[in-house]
Amino acid sequence: MTATARQEPRDRARPRAPWRPRLPVLLALLVGLAGVGYRLALLLADAPPTNSDEATMGLAALHIARGEEFPIWFYGQAYMGTLEAYLAAPLVALTGPSVLALRLPTLALYALFLALSWRLTRRLGGDPWFALLVIGFLALGSDRVVKNQLIAGGGYPEMNPAGVALALLTVALCANGAGRRLPRWAAWALVSGLMLWVDPLLLPYILGTGTVLVVWRRRELAGRAGLVVAGALLLGAAPMLVDSLRHGRNPLAAVLTASGGEATASWGERLYGGLVLGPPLGMGFCSPSHCATWQLWWALAFPVLLLLAILSAWRILRAARGSTADFEALPVARNGDGPRPGGAAVGDDQRVSAAVRLALLAGAAAVLAAYVVSSAAGRTPVESSRYLSCLAVAAPALLWPLWRAARRRSGVLRVVAPAVLAAILGTAAVATVEAIRTVPATHAEAERHRALVDALVELGVRHVRGGYWTCNRLTYATGENVVCAVVDDELRPGFDRLPAYRRTVAAEPDAAWVAPVGSPLAARLDQRLGPEPGAFDVVTVANWRVYLPRP
Structure with missing residues (x-):
């Protein structure tokens, strides 16, 4: 009897080709590094300009570094947590007091924001080229945008990475049925609690993503996950809660007062400052300290895109088959590049993505509405537009309808959508160049x-x-x-x-x-x-x- 030699698969004999990143991934990495590098260059050139409010956070960091004091709130007020001071304290202790020591942590938070935004865009169903577009938009930086991202003045640098992290965790918890679930629940609740202490401006996104979690995972929340969420939420908000109990303070009332709740401004001033100047300034389309008339086109485009994106997400939610209870037993999908064998069905993935996009868009609409009704929008619209910095959290959801329309094979939208996307990037690029001109x-x-x-x-x-x-x-x-x-x-x-x-x-x-x-x-x-x-x-x-x- 002749023994038959066992034949090995041909693929096993061949050495595997080294992994190479796909072109959009590599380009996104380069664009992200350019965005971080641009901001690092600004810091080394003493830009954006510092002020006594940022120095107040620096004094808190100095006191923490020396072990003299551990402040809960920004000195002189009962709101705005001092997380930035605690992040900067090790650098201040190592290098001494400087603006750069305060801003290196905020630069790291911006880099984290870019990385999380890429991941979120992919998890929401966006292809790599769309994710590259989102990163390109977020890498640009007008005067107002880089101030929000880099100045350690209290709350703004950490809001955007926190908001994107909440959305990303929500996608993971809704789309996956197994795996590291309790740590993810704890992370979502801890970030939410921290932001309630640091700055409640992110509250609309916390409520939006929290609603999605309750709808999709209410059975899970009735068990151990609910206890984990409650504990981590209390832990994150502990500084605020302890101070409120000890001194009887109401941080929310203090925030409303600071935003102009007790001041006077006409509704005409509020509507102009909030709806006309607010979105272009807050999202990086304006020159330093003012908006040219042509830069105000975004004030018209923003509410239209917001409405279209909301309608698109709502249609997917209504059209997708199956109930939310179906998501309670979904197996794990390891990444956001699409469904995997044994993972969630395509319709399920789309529905989760649509729900999270809707939460982000609703959060953005609530942030804008809260700003419009405040007197700060009418009294100091240029400086107060910083309250709209967290609109950038919703960028992947806001730009998604434009991207889909641009990829159509025919029709008017096939021409209009790319033009609008080009205008978005072009206007933001012009505002970035004008910001650079103020550096000397x-x-x-x-x-x-x-x-x-x-x-x-x-x-x-x-x-x-x-x-x-x-x-x-x-x-x-x-x-x-x-x-x-x-x-x-x-x-x-x-x-x-x-x-x-x-x-x-x-x-x-x-x-x-x-x-x-x-x-x-x-x-x-x-x-x-x-x-x-x-x-x-x-x-x-x-x-x-x-x-x-x-x-």
Whole structure:
């Protein structure tokens, strides 16, 4: 008997070709790195400009790094959690107080936002080329956008990655029926709790994704998952809850007051600031500090796209067969590149994706509505448009109908949709270039401030009085070697976020005064120059005036 040789499959004998990333994946990586690199270059050039509010967060980080204090809220108020200070504290401890130490964590949060946005877009059914488009849009950065993403002023840099993370976790929990479920439940609840403490502006997205989870996984939430969610939610929001119980504070009421809830603005002003200026400014289509008329086209396109995207997601939810209970027993799908053998059916995947897109779009609509009804939209629309920074969380859902229309084989939309997408990228690119043009002036101003700090050190000045936008910035830059108390333009006591600074300066009879050249405060202090007792000598340093009491 002749033995028959066992034949091995031909594929086993061949060496496997090394894995190569597909073109859109590689391009997305390059575009994402360009977005991060652009922002890193801004940081190294002292842009965007810092201010005393960011320095207040820096002082919190400095106190945490020294172990002197562990603040729950932004100094001087009972809302806006200090998560950014805790993230920056190790760097401040290692390198000393600097704006860069504050902003490297926010830059890392932006990089995380890009990575999560890519993953979310893919999990929602978007092909790699659409995900590349989303990353390209998010990599651009107008003046308002990079300020929201990089300035450690309280809440804004962490909102977008947190919102996308909530949506991504929701997709995973609804589409998968097994696997690491309890850790995902815990992660969703922990992020939600943290953001309730840090800044409740993300609340619409928390409620939206939470509603999807309740509808899809209500049976699971009735068991151990519900206990995990409750515990992690309480853990994330613990700083806020503990402070509220100890001091009887209501952070939500404080937020409403700060957003203009008790101020006055006409409905015409609110509608113009909220609906006309708000979306273009908040989503990166405008020049620094203003919107040109042609840049306002996004104010018309945004609500139309929002409505179309909502209708598209709703149609999929109604058209897909099966009940939400069917999702309770779905097996695991390992990634978002499409259904896998043994995984959820195509219709199920589409329905989950549509539900999460609808949650994101509803969250964006709620954020915009809340902004419009606030007086901040009417009184300070340019600066207050930062409240709309989290609209970027909904970008994958908002742009999806345009992408689908652009891929049609025929029809008017086949021409219109690519034109709109090109206009979106083009307008955002123009706004990015205009933001870059302001960098030299910003860098020069930072150099002048460093010259002021050096001059105070040379003069031996340790205690000064100055305006609000001078004091904490100066105190943080010197690591509290110079302590500043706030005064108004009439030399009266102003708003000190740390009252201890005022007491320290008041105990020093020879405290100096600092004011920018040409400011109302400088004009008022100039009236006290002269040889008489109680008058000042003045030293001018790099566009700053330092007033020294005569001995």
